[in-house]
Amino acid sequence: KQEVTQIPAALSVPEGENLVLNCSFTDSAIYNLQWFRQDPGKGLTSLLLIQSSQREQTSGRLNASLDKSSGRSTLYIAASQPGDSATYLCAVRQRAGGTSYGKLTFGQGTILTVHP
């Protein structure tokens, strides 16, 4: 059974800092890994999608890496801003046969607070 763990559970940093969020998963047989952002009471906004064959993806100040063999992904946020404050979730789409199509397994998330 796939399990996804995110560390740290919460993080508070001053504006301008570069920071790293960690995600680990127990089964490396995945199609892809996706990072999401969730603001309080809202839905999930997709930040980055990394295919299983890729090592990293970049979008603006965000960079996500994937080491499938070790079951790890990191989300790097450069020059953090108060507007980055949100919960960040990683999710993997399992490659296992038949019964896992379409299912994403999520971590518990990292609550990020960036203070001015």
Add this chain to the structure above:
Amino acid sequence: KAGVTQTPRYLIKTRGQQVTLSCSPISGHRSVSWYQQTPGQGLQFLFEYFSETQRNKGNFPGRFSGRQFSNSRSEMNVSTLELGDSALYLCASSSGQTTSMNTEAFFGQGTRLTVV
């Protein structure tokens, strides 16, 4: 291109009632998945529909059911509501093709269900 639309945004029901939630996926997407999000359990997979067929199901009781229509819109039904069903219900849309599982999942804003 319109995003994933969930209706209604908020619902208050009493124990024992039933409720139906709706999700309209991104145009052209044939896969709709449903998730329940609670503070204690995080995001948990309910089920996935693809081309009007349930393709995958999570570990929820039979009170939770769903269906998908020929236009890919999906509904989720919860019967005999319990207090513990209070949660944010999210649906995700993706292309769903088994030959292109490396596709991004897009989420709606969710339906906040409160059972009193």
